Amino acid sequence: MTLAPPVVELRDVSRAFVAGDISVPALTDASMSVERGEYVAVIGPSGSGKSTMLNVIGLLDRPTAGSYFLEGIDTSTLSEGQRAGLRSRRIGFVFQSFHLLAHRSVIENVLLSTIYNGMPRADRLSAAETALVRVGLGHRMDFVPTKLSGGERQRVAIARALVTRPAILLADEPTGNLDTGTGGAVLGLFDELRAEGLTLVVVTHDTEVSDHADRAIHLRDGRIEVEL
Amino acid sequence: MSTPIVTDGSEAVAPARMAARDLVAEAIAGIFARPGRTFLTVLGTVLGIGALVATLGVAKTAGNQIVGRFDELAATSVVVTNERGFFGGGGDVRIQIPSDAESRLLRLNGVNGAGAMGPVDVGSALVRSVPIPDPLAQTEFQMSVYGVSPGLLSATRGVLATGRWFDAGHSERADRVAILGTGAAQRLNVTRVDQQPVVFIGEDAFVVIGILDSVRRQPELLNAVILPEGTARDVYGYTSASTVQIDVEIGAASLIAEQAAIALSPNEPSLLRVQKPPEPGDIRRDVEGDVNALFLVLGGVSLLVGAIGIANVTLVSVLERVGEIGLRRALGAARRHVAGQFLMESTAMGLVGGIIGASMGVLLVVAISAARTWTPVLDPWVPLAAPLVGALTGLVAGLYPAIRASALEPVEALRAG
Numbered sequence: 001m002t003l004a005p006p007v008v009e010l011r012d013v014s015r016a017f018v019a020g021d022i023s024v025p026a027l028t029d030a031s032m033s034v035e036r037g038e039y040v041a042v043i044g045p046s047g048s049g050k051s052t053m054l055n056v057i058g059l060l061d062r063p064t065a066g067s068y069f070l071e072g073i074d075t076s077t078l079s080e081g082q083r084a085g086l087r088s089r090r091i092g093f094v095f096q097s098f099h100l101l102a103h104r105s106v107i108e109n110v111l112l113s114t115i116y117n118g119m120p121r122a123d124r125l126s127a128a129e130t131a132l133v134r135v136g137l138g139h140r141m142d143f144v145p146t147k148l149s150g151g152e153r154q155r156v157a158i159a160r161a162l163v164t165r166p167a168i169l170l171a172d173e174p175t176g177n178l179d180t181g182t183g184g185a186v187l188g189l190f191d192e193l194r195a196e197g198l199t200l201v202v203v204t205h206d207t208e209v210s211d212h213a214d215r216a217i218h219l220r221d222g223r224i225e226v227e228l
Numbered sequence: 229m230s231t232p233i234v235t236d237g238s239e240a241v242a243p244a245r246m247a248a249r250d251l252v253a254e255a256i257a258g259i260f261a262r263p264g265r266t267f268l269t270v271l272g273t274v275l276g277i278g279a280l281v282a283t284l285g286v287a288k289t290a291g292n293q294i295v296g297r298f299d300e301l302a303a304t305s306v307v308v309t310n311e312r313g314f315f316g317g318g319g320d321v322r323i324q325i326p327s328d329a330e331s332r333l334l335r336l337n338g339v340n341g342a343g344a345m346g347p348v349d350v351g352s353a354l355v356r357s358v359p360i361p362d363p364l365a366q367t368e369f370q371m372s373v374y375g376v377s378p379g380l381l382s383a384t385r386g387v388l389a390t391g392r393w394f395d396a397g398h399s400e401r402a403d404r405v406a407i408l409g410t411g412a413a414q415r416l417n418v419t420r421v422d423q424q425p426v427v428f429i430g431e432d433a434f435v436v437i438g439i440l441d442s443v444r445r446q447p448e449l450l451n452a453v454i455l456p457e458g459t460a461r462d463v464y465g466y467t468s469a470s471t472v473q474i475d476v477e478i479g480a481a482s483l484i485a486e487q488a489a490i491a492l493s494p495n496e497p498s499l500l501r502v503q504k505p506p507e508p509g510d511i512r513r514d515v516e517g518d519v520n521a522l523f524l525v526l527g528g529v530s531l532l533v534g535a536i537g538i539a540n541v542t543l544v545s546v547l548e549r550v551g552e553i554g555l556r557r558a559l560g561a562a563r564r565h566v567a568g569q570f571l572m573e574s575t576a577m578g579l580v581g582g583i584i585g586a587s588m589g590v591l592l593v594v595a596i597s598a599a600r601t602w603t604p605v606l607d608p609w610v611p612l613a614a615p616l617v618g619a620l621t622g623l624v625a626g627l628y629p630a631i632r633a634s635a636l637e638p639v640e641a642l643r644a645g
Contacts, residue, residue, distance in 0.1 A: 116556070
């Protein structure tokens with residue numbers, strides 16, 4: 001019997017951006033891991049490397065040094081196509097600005113996740129409906145996003161992330177564009193999902209958000225400062 | 229205890245896949261997301277394809293129509309001359325056209341009428357209608373004089389204004405009679421023939437027995453003094469006709485053209501020049517060629533403008549949808565999926581433009597034909613190929629924007645959108 005590897009494991013990961021002759025480090029020697037079912041907050045002031053870390057974890061960006069294992073898979077050896085495949089099956093994203101397609105209905109926005117990950121066509125609609133019911137928007141399926149409130153839009157985005165049953169949900173300032181009330185509702189939803197066993201990594205500078213998490217990783221100037 | 233997770237299995241790290249059907253569905257959804265803009269984008273292609281289809285259709289229709297008109301008169305005329313032409317060499321060895329040309333030709337099946345004619349050399353003699361010169365007006369004229377055979381009137385489809393045409397008897401007896409063309413009659417001031425007016429060619433007098441009002445062929449006769457062949461031979465030593473006009477049945481022109489030279493000169497038919505009406509197919513091709521060349525260029529230019537329009541709008545749309553591109557990449561779309569979607573969208577726009585353009589082009593051809601009471605004619609491949617040309621236009625136009633879209637880095641795209 002082997003122990004399941006952590007969902008996310010960073011080993012001495014660095015990411016530097018090169019502009020001309022100057023190399024600007026955004027993340028330096030970051031080592032951390034997220035176990036299955038954990039709810040981890042990444043906090044720090046702006047420019048501290050939070051988003052860079054999330055992009056690396058989300059396979060949107062490659063580290064310049066160190067290695068990153070996603071569910072035990074060494075991602076540094078993968079091709080772009082394989083990384084895209086992993087994103088489509090194992091990772092769900094929630095963004096600060098929602099990123100919903102304005103001209104498509106709520107259900108179509110959720111279905112968008114399913115076309116890139118090989119889900120059988122017959123299963124897609126019921127999966128999308130289940131996800132929307134799960135986030136409490138079963139009555140809004142045929143609305144267009146522009147008719148929804150900010151909190152409802154973010155819940156559509158969460159449904160879109162959940163529909164493919166990912167191993168991990170990555171959220172980048174999920175409450176950043178919401179007022180306190182609706183933001184609180186989104187955080188309540190995260191708590192429920194965590195209770196159901198979902199692994200969550202949430203980037204935020206809002207301490208209220210990090211209070212919901214099991215633990216918080218503090219970043220400053222690209223380095224992990226304290227791990228609480 | 230959780231189950232071990234396979235870390236080296238190919239399934240776990242399979243690259244992203246996207247069904248072709250989903251790609252098409254996404255492209256169509258992208259087009260109909262903003263129908264107003266799509267319509268304006270497609271307009272250039274609609275105009276280009278429409279112009280091309282209408283051009284090809286109208287050219288074909290008009291070509292057929294013009295041939296229909298030509299058929300009536302020109303297709304029934306065959307002319308044989310004994311001119312040697314540019315390459316004949318030895319200009320003086322013209323062969324003679326036999327004096328019984330008319331009867332030789334009438335024996336051919338398909339000949340309705342035939343008549344020979346040729347200029348008569350009258351030296352420097354002038355033509356006048358009064359014996360005494362009037363010092364106050366010009367009464368003497370230089371005029372062409374033709375010796376002709378009796379059948380020429382029907383062969384040229386001539387109509388007499390007054391009087392009569394001469395017959396074989398006049399020619400055999402070499403009667404001193406003449407017919408005036410209407411232009412010649414006017415200048416000589418001869419308007420009626422009931423009092424047997426006389427014209428003088430030099431000192432030779434001829435009784436005018438008729439005035440020729442019009443001919444459908446050989447219009448030079450209308451300004452000439454026309455003498456019977458026998459008369460011309462007797463008075464001026466006229467030897468041979470230079471031209472034989474033949475009126476043939478519709479459809480017989482090519483055959484008669486071949487036979488006439490042999491009938492007139494069995495030994496050396498190649499020394500005669502035969503002018504026959506052009507084949508209908510040649511005319512059709514000529515007309516189509518003329519009309520097509522100009523308008524196809526115009527159609528091509530509008531199609532080019534349409535392609536630039538699609539390229540432009542697709543590029544703008546790529547820049548506007550940077551956020552969407554980033555999102556799709558985050559959801560697992562590979563670069564080729566993003567490129568494929570934009571390429572598919574521009575191709576579909578071109579296809580739609582091609583279909584609408586082809587329909588409008590066909591309608592235009594029908595409308596023009598209806599207005600002119602023509603029969604619309606269109607090659608079937610034109611409306612079938614037009615949408616494909618439109619789709620190809622869209623495909624080419626979408627290449628650059630699609631490459632731009634797929635080159636975007638997902639992190640940058642998400643931040644920008």
